[in-house]
Amino acid sequence: MSVLGELVRRKLALFGLVVITVVVGAALLSPWITPYPPDQQMFDGLTLEGAPLPPSAQFWLGTDLLGRDLLSRLIEGARTSLVIGVVANGAAVFIGTLVGVTAGFFGGWIGTILMRATDLMMAFPALLLAIVLAALFTPSLWIVALVIAMVNWVQVARVIYTETRSLSERDFIEAEWGIGAGRGRILVRHMIPHLVSIMVVWGTLGIATTVLLEATLSYLGVGVQPPTPSWGNIIFENQTYFTSAPWLVFFPGIAIILLALSFNLVGDALRDILDPTQKGRH
């Protein structure tokens, strides 16, 4: 059975898959499906006193402080958040895996240098680093994604390094050397498949934290610049009004949680499907 077929067969994974598809679809089609232009400040989007409107038939999810339609901004913001969550986090996992595996598998002075560098990065406050990097380059969506990847690979590298080291000690790897397998084969055929589950976990768990990191950067003015919406910066723009206009924090919050949860569910299922010892056990 194909991997996709297996995924669909599992109810929770199917749910995740549907949510992800909806969000990706919305992000791609946003110019055509937003009920209002996301940046448009509407006169009827505010009460007479200038307060935002709660959800209604006209504005499904309500409006924000400037009278903009929240649903439209969420749909538009899905683009930013997906790029940050998927691309930036994916890049972080990729870099981290590369560094961790290289250091763990080849060891020697290369390994020492790589892991010392990783430790150094870890000791440095991630946010500070992000701010410095973001200040050096003009913030744009892709720069922010790059900055986040540069900050987030460290933990992945550390975890992958440890796992690679412990895999190297396993009997079956020794048995592979014994039959004359070369480095490339051991790495690709026998180590990477065992690291996939960690990569999947980080790839999915990391999405929520990355989206929030982007929000923090936005809040500090070095993230994605207004008026471009992202789920994170919608929350941060509006958090002070949580008591008077809770929907402004509630809906983007739900969006982030749902997306992260969905990636987690799909990731969990993927990990099980790719592990032959888990077959028939879910």
Add this chain to the structure above:
Amino acid sequence: MTSERQQDNDTAAAPVLTVRGLRTQVATPRGPKIVVDGLDLDLHPGEVLCIAGESGSGKSMTSLSIMGLLPQPMARVVGGSVTLDGRELVGLGERQMRALRGAEISMIFQEPMTSLNPVLTIGRQITEAIEAHRPLGRAEARTRAIQALEAVRIPEAARRLTQYPHELSGGMRQRVMIAMAMACGPKVLIADEPTTALDVTIQAQILELMRDLRRDSNTAIILITHDMGVVAEMADRVIVMNQGRVVESGPVLDIFERPQAAYTRDLLAAVPRLGANAGRDGPARGQPGRPAEAAPAAPPAEPAPVVRVRDLTVRFDITGGLLQRVVNRVHAVEGVSFDLTPGETLAIVGESGCGKSTTGKALMNLIPWQGEIVIDGTATHGLSRRAMRPVRRHIQMVFQDPYASLDPRMTVGELVAEPLVIHGLASGRELDDRVAELFRRVRLEPEQRHRYPHEFSGGQRQRVCIARALGLSPRVIVADESVSALDVSVQAQVLDLMQELQDELGLSYLFISHDMAVVEQISHRVAVMYMGRIVEIGRRRDVFDTPRHAYTQKLLQAVPLPDPRNRRDHFRKLDGEIPSPVRPLDYAPPPQYFMDVGPGHRVAADPLGAAP
């Protein structure tokens, strides 16, 4: 012995522990499974009851059920009763159970390292066990702890209290575990494979200790083991279990001499017996337990050796301190020399840490080593991985744990095909045929090759490992404890297969093992290793029938025999620990001299000879 047995009969009226119709159920992905089915037992004071069986027989589940220590929530007792001194234990609350555990009924486990807390001192752990049940002050508890340690014959008991588990050897740790279990004077001690993880000489000491405890304190012991030798040495009565059911139970002599159930007979027949091959040259052939056929004597006189080892030395650096400088060295293997001729099985025996596995790994070039190794004409010292590759076609290795040595993410077919692919020996259709042929050769169905290792039993997995090694048509196979992890019946089958392959293909085996009985059955020649050195080497018959080195004698003495009429009371002579091979940097190993004591039979006459 006789008087003790008499005493058992006197007390037979009042069992201290009674189990009736015990049923234990475990939830599995495929629904609930009964793992203990209708077990009955009576345990009298001062009696040793052995529960024997192979893996999956339910013997451990039985003990956990009695102790109320079943893994929650997967397993639970679903029927029957357990009465300790007239008190029903099934259905007792956790709090009440806890008051009984350690005080009335105690348990010791297989792994003495993992059952002790590594960050607490021995003293803290023992006094904790005492204070949990007795309202004693600190000082009193400490006195009790010292008494408990002295009872298990730990020297310098007071000083041990301040030590941590890692400072003690495996045998000492198991003594501490027993001391903890016995500290409150329980009526029943359950010992689950208490000596399985220990070396045979240490095992003998622990068994001797348990015998004494039984005699001194009249504690009733349930001893759970897979080792029929241990059963014969220890048991008054025996329960044989298979697949959760009691197959047979009775006095130990009846079980060994007049087994009623077919299963018991098969089990006993499969047990390799030390001495079964005495007075014969060459390995035993045919089904173990049956009279061995006239085995081919030693292989043809002195052909060119296929493996030649001279002065093999392996040392591992131990780094420490801030700068990670080398502070000590483990002298794992020290100046070992031997030859392996075609079609011959050379066994390397010794206890853990003696360097036997390291020797095997050095032959495979898996670790750095010094000296000279010539494999089929190629000197392998300092060969790069690429240069070593053609040599690996002549020498292959089969590891101890077949599950750990197979990549769990590959099908067994891919795993068996892999060496052929790596060495470019076959591809496409031919590869498929070769793999199928290899499967048939080790008596596995070729149709099973699309399955994964975890879908096979231990014996089948080891067959996969053997098929994998055979793929390259090697001349030598290094078998590192290759049958040690298997149940005896499976072990016998795998040994048969190995001997058959040797006869057909002329393979040479370097058979690394701690099991003297298995070695006696399979090998042509034997090398005994101690502290990284060979102390005795020669034809199997010479080494087993007329051992010359003190250590060889001690090793042979310590093996428990599966014969309850031949119990030995000289275990006590086997005191002492195996010294550590960790040496300071400037340590120069003393030279070693060998004496020829017979044709090809050489014995070390070194200073070490005096030690063991």
